[in-house]
Amino acid sequence: MSVPTEHLLILSAILFSIGVAGFFIRRNLIVVLMCIELMLNAANLAFVAGSRHNAFLAGQDQTDLEGPIMVTFVIVVAAVEAAVGLALVIALYRRKQSVDLRELTELEDGSHA
Amino acid sequence: MLLSLLIFIPLLGALGLLVLPSDRHDLMRGYTLAVTLIVAVLGAMLWFQFDASIATQQLTENRHWFLIPYHDAPGFVEVRYALGVDGISILLVALTAFLMPLVVLSTPGHVKHRVKEFLVWLLVMQTGMMGVFLAMDLVLFYTFWEVSLVPLYFMLGIWGGERRLYATVKFFLYTVAGSLVMLIAAVWMYLHFHTTSIPELTELAAASSLEVQGWLFAAFALAFAIKVPVIPFHTWLADAHTEAPTSGSVILAGVLLKMGTYGLLRFGIGMFPQAAVASSTAFMILGAVGIVYGAFLAMAQTDVKRLVACSSVSHLGYVVLGMFALTQSGLRGSLLQMVNHGLSTGLLFLLIGMIYERRHTRELKDYGGVAAVMPVFAFFFVFAVLSSVGLPGLNGFIGEWMILLGSFQANPWIAGIAVTGVIFGAVYLLRATRLMLFGEVTNEANQKLQDLNLREVGLMVPIAVLCVWIGVAPNMFLDRTTASLDLLAERVEAAQTTLELSAAEASTEVPR
Amino acid sequence: MVDLIFYAAATLSVLAALGVVLARNPVHSVLWLLASFVGIATTYLLSGFQFLAAIQVLVYGGAIMVLFLFVVMLLNLGDPDAEHDAPVMQGGLTPRLGIGIGCIVAALTLLTVANANLAQLPEGVVLPIGGLDPLKQMALAMFTQWTLAFEGASVLLLATAVGVLVLAKRERASVAVSPPQTLTAAKEEAA
């Protein structure tokens, strides 16, 4: 495959931006969590791009393992974050019967005044 | 060891006070009095052990305190627990040790609730003040400098008058803002001179260029000028004095303000003589303006305590004027005047507090003819006023005379303005005396006033005796300062020569 | 040919990502996300990362997505009418702000990528047989150099299990009071 590294990076940048935009647009907490997953994947793509780039620069039959190992850990952490996030969403749902970000209004400046 | 005891006995005493039962007021007062008397005795020992022929610090203590990391070799700057006393500080240390028992003795009149807390703060305050005058390390000095603020903050805020919260916050923020700038200057100094020892810094800083000295002098002088207070910063003082309880006022006027003038003398002039010479005229003008402006302010007051507070601004103007005249008699006069002001203004605040406890008003118009009802009070009041306006034979005269003499040598014009302050000072203080003490008893409430009791007289007699003593035999006190002040004057002269030389060089270089 | 597949997969993942953000129904969002992950897995595979492609599908597609779907169903959020924040279409400040921030981030990163001046890859490098993430070497590195991270991850999973248990466990009968009004009663009881 002769796709240049830049294209991988551009793909990752686009995915990251879509994730960021979604993070700010959406109010459904579950969708917000999904946007965070998107951003994590975009980061993974950047690591993959870097690893491939560095391996190819080093020459034939070379590898750069830092990237793939980081990606593995990120996937683990993504699972962890999804679990914690969804548990928090469930806790919120139990209290408010809603998963809307707008429900998070108890703690504002002056609410305790 | 003596100096450490002077500093830490009050603090230990405060800790001991904490365990005493808080409803036994007399026990606690007696205990505190005993602690301060011990310190006073130690102060007397210091006074007699002090060798007047040594110009530099003596009775020193010097111990390792902590290290500050530093990127050049040897990798750190050592901060030491260094104490010492010299001719500049001996009078003020003695004054602090002398005044505190009297202040404690005055508390039964005006501190009736939360007595324990008050006494604790009083003792902590003494630790702070002693520390400021005895510290020979910049970081140690700064520590005590700020520590001494906290007790006054509480004394003002808890036992003060009606607008006490405003006054206490204003006082605290004003002084802290100034001292934080000084802190940055201190940090800069230890980084560039690699030491925090005050004697070493004095040598090193005095040898540095005018530009460096100028910046550092500005930062230090700002902190001290706020504390004194020199004229544009004086507004906190009137509020603080007016709202403070009597003993707070006495300590504030007697010792705390002297921390500012002491700092100006030791750091402003001692460490940065070139900058001091360069800015001497400006400070003399500020001092003279302070004298006259303070006097005018005082004339406009109807509240007698506020009047005395404003007179403090005026009197401290003399101290600044004399100091920055940079002549030997000016320096000696201003150092003596620091003590004088502490004694006579302290006496006035004590008297005002005593009559306030009886009448609960400080308005001049509410009084009149008090002399007829309270002759002893009237005697001491007139005595304090005369001492304050500088009647020959009393302490104030010597100080003012030396200051004016010194400043005439330096700058006759400014001294001329300052002399008018002497007249104004006599005017407003004597007017206040007349309104309060003499004439008919116009106000019914004044008829039944009780004269001073034995405790009140007893606590004022030592101050009065000292006032006369200084007035009659000032040399006994001045002698101890001579050697150190001569050294200071030498430094100033050397700086003057350096400045003139560089100015001459500059002027010869220009035509080329 | 391989390049073509790469670009097709990339397009798929971008379109699917847009679908995640724009779909009104959370169930649809989950499905779009799955599609996006499949596209990304394909790009991994084509870039020479076989192991990563595999765990991307297994962990993301198999575990994480199911978890999401499970919660969506559990909370009964699949009903599109219940969804009030139809994005973009509804106007208001937040969507525009979000799109704005997204565009700024995109523009900035794209700009730097364009100016990246990455070293030119040598011509004719072919992927090694074991791929760029040979399993044995990965394992070796993970159990030597990155032991701490690996063990840390295991503690992390343990802590997550404990934490999620606290957060999501049904409240016990004595404290089980979902409406906030009865909270004080529960407090007294607990005290």
Added chain:
Amino acid sequence: MSLITIVQESALQTTAQGGAFDPESTQQLFANTFTGDAARALAPMVSLTVGILVLLVCELFEGLKKIRPAVFLGAILASAWGCWGLWQHTPEIGAPVRVLGGTLLVSQQVGVWGMVFLAATLVAWMQARKYYRQEAPFLGEHDVLMLTAPIGMMMMAGAQDLITFFIGLELLSIPLYCLAAFRRVRNDSVEAGLKYFVLGAFGVAMFLYGAGLLYTATGTMSLPELRQVGEALESPLARTGIALMLGSLFFKASIFPFHLWVPDVYQGSPTPVTSLMATGTKAAAFAFLLEAAFLVPVSAATLIGVLAVLTLAVGNFGALMQKDLKRMLAWSGIAHAGTLLFTVAASAASDGLLSAEATQAAVLYMAAYVFTAGGAFALLSWLEADGEHHTTIDGLRGLGQRRPGMAAGMTLFLLSLGGIPATGGFIGKFFVFGAAVQADMIALSIAGILLSVVALGYYLRVVIAMWMQPAKDGQAPPMAERPWAAACVGFCAAMVVAIGVLPGFLSGSTLFP
């Protein structure tokens, strides 16, 4: 030779040999990885992990639940012993020792940081005893989560590559997300947890993306190798990556403009957790920021200094507006992060020349702050037992009369937060601004130090309320029996005074080279 290259070479060999392993070289690799130094470096973390496992076992048996405090304290003490060993017995000379293939640092400063983290955890845990009511069935889980966080902090402080750091960051964050929402029957706690989680996860994604860009541009994620790459650090790709990573770290450290989550989360979380967040998380973030300060280009150091001043300003003026003590402490926490940022700026501005001084200043500052803020939060958690109203500034009126001991403690902590001498807060500030002035940031230092006058304004307001204003009407509830919290306050007060009066035991030349 770095182990990274060993791994790569062995990979190369085995690939060339068709994938078969050479058992000897593998053995050699293991022997080179798990050295005595590695064991010393791992000891503090391993002790905590063992503590976690024992705690979990204790949960299984009703009879064993009583020894939970002993297990917790034992784990902390064992870990502290490990940190002490690192601090006292690491040779000062020579190049820094890195173990586990260069991913973990063995140094005195890691040991000192570890002690700071453990102190923060201990203080938070002590005040959590008897704090919770409805959550009583989950107290075992609470202790497990609290014991996990310092492992993450230690990993962050010792990490020499971004992978290890990232896992450390998560190991710190995940337990705190759960702990923030620990009072799950309360709306504010759940909200705090969610806000913290959502923004935290966003920050982590940002960090990872930045790390990805940096890795692509430089080809490495190891800090010592990043130090060597030179020009590659100056490419726009690397710069963007660094900026994203710094942004995410600033988020954890609550630096302007990433501070907005702090007041809400600090207020809504249970107070002991707030204490841990305010002290431990901040310390860990700064430990790594200082280690990674070389990534910041010298030209951007001034920008960091400006951010520090802005953070100070925002935090102080925000705190000035607050009526609730907990929220006020949250805003003041932002201001303290601003002060600490001066150390990073100093390290960056001097191009690493001052990094030892900056780190030492930050350690001292954080050590003082852990006990100061921790003590204040402990008192707050104690007061909360009286009811909601009693943590507002109005509610504190007359506390000096009602409970002089508590009021005196709070006064000490507030004065220390304000940086009055003879307290730890002053020493910290003195060292931090010393580092800043060494780096020639005089104007910024003056701006920063003058902003602390504003800080004194609001700290003093609380002191005024406690001592100088009469109590409002109404009977004060009886004081809650909280022996652990009382012990915590006493411990913190003693440490604040000790650091303030005798900083030598922390700042002596032996702190680290």
